[in-house]
Amino acid sequence: MSTNTRTILICSGKGGVGKTTLTANLGIALAKQGVKTAVLDADFGLRNLDLLLGLENRIVYTAQEVLEESCRLDQALVKHKQEPNLALLPAGNPRMLDWLKPEDMQRIVKMLSDQFEYVLIDCPAGVEDGFKNAVSASKEAIVVTNPEVSAVRDADRVIGLLNTHSINPVQLVLNRVRPNMIANQEMLSVDDVTDILALPLLGLVLEDEQVIVSTNRGEPLTLSGSKSPAARCYSNIASRLKGEDIPLIDPSKEGSRIRDKFKRLMQTKIF
Amino acid sequence: MTLRDILNKLLRRQEASANTARERLQLVLAHDRTDLSPDLLDQMRREILEVVAKYVEIDIEEGAVSLETEDRMTALVANLPIRRDPSGAIKTKELTTIDSSEEQTQTNN
Structure with a gap:
């Protein structure tokens, strides 16, 4: 399994754009589709993946003990009860950052690759050592960004760095898209962002209050088979990642009420 | 030029911010990318x-x-x-x- 394993870094540069939420939802969605998936929390400083997956109380060992060889990998892996195809390798103590090297990260990911088909690596924000360690252990990357100037600028910086590390492919996920604001031309459109960053779009995620509800519960939206906008988007992204041909959601087609139709009329190009 | 742009001009309202965002980004990225x-x-x-x-x-x-x-x-x-x-x-x-x-x-x- 090792050589075919896809090790995918989920990164963004800027914090708070939705890396961890995407990792959790993608992990569950892939597992649901029958793919043996590991999610690795590489954000040792500010770990949260366990919380979003609702696994925070089941952690016994972490990546740290695995690296120190004081436990076996399968002792540290936390299997998801409802989706046994998914396992989390929790981040170790923040003090690990003092000694963690790219080789350590590569060693951990290699171990995971022997057991899983997909390894999703939740990258820390920033472009410092934590990021570099995580990049060194990845073959592919998903860059998450929001349609906001600061997030796009930081994404651009990260894409530049990924290119120097021969990560391929690098794909884009545009998170927290608000069709209403795009219709009002008060938000960068999907095309604006893909043009500026010049990356293939793996998918977009519509802004959705249910995301907060699901994180409150520690149950990713994709777990319950919810039909909420973001849940659909996450599932589509998982399918596309596997190579399925799923058409992108067109934000301008979201909403069919008269008000939405009027807004579309207002942005029709006349000349 | 869209209907909205015309309406904004007529009402002397501020231009929608997405354009501004795009232009500012393109400029700042050109500089970021070259480190000049x-x-x-x-x-x-x-x-x-x-x-x-x-x-x-x-x-x-x-x-x-x-x-x-x-x-x-x-x-x-x-x-x-x-x-x-x-x-x-x-x-x-x-x-x-x-x-x-x-x-x-x-x-x-």
């Missing part, structure tokens, strides 16, 4: 103009050197209008071997 500070770019612009002005008479005021980015490739684009004398010929300085019939010179890197 605005000061350095300005100095380079002046030196390029000086070199070209040694050979042909150019309109220094109209000359522009900028960074343009497309598909993650950044190009340094110099747009230097060359002055013509009343007969329409290009005004060259002294004896030069430069033979350019183009109105504008473009340099890409």
Whole structure:
């Protein structure tokens, strides 16, 4: 399994754009589709993946003990009860950052690759050592960004760095898209962002209050088979990642009420 | 121009912010991607103009050197209008071997 394993870094540069939420939802969605998936929390400083997956109380060992060889990998892996195809390798103590090297990260990911088909690596924000360690252990990357100037600028910086590390492919996920604001031309459109960053779009995620509800519960939206906008988007992204041909959601087609139709009329190009 | 733009103009409302965001981003990214500070770019612009002005008479005021980015490739684009004398010929300085019939010179890197 090792050589075919896809090790995918989920990164963004800027914090708070939705890396961890995407990792959790993608992990569950892939597992649901029958793919043996590991999610690795590489954000040792500010770990949260366990919380979003609702696994925070089941952690016994972490990546740290695995690296120190004081436990076996399968002792540290936390299997998801409802989706046994998914396992989390929790981040170790923040003090690990003092000694963690790219080789350590590569060693951990290699171990995971022997057991899983997909390894999703939740990258820390920033472009410092934590990021570099995580990049060194990845073959592919998903860059998450929001349609906001600061997030796009930081994404651009990260894409530049990924290119120097021969990560391929690098794909884009545009998170927290608000069709209403795009219709009002008060938000960068999907095309604006893909043009500026010049990356293939793996998918977009519509802004959705249910995301907060699901994180409150520690149950990713994709777990319950919810039909909420973001849940659909996450599932589509998982399918596309596997190579399925799923058409992108067109934000301008979201909403069919008269008000939405009027807004579309207002942005029709006349000349 | 969209219906909304026209309405905004008529009502003298502020332009929708997405355009502003796009323009600001394109500018800041062009600089980020090259790691050139605005000061350095300005100095380079002046030196390029000086070199070209040694050979042909150019309109220094109209000359522009900028960074343009497309598909993650950044190009340094110099747009230097060359002055013509009343007969329409290009005004060259002294004896030069430069033979350019183009109105504008473009340099890409």
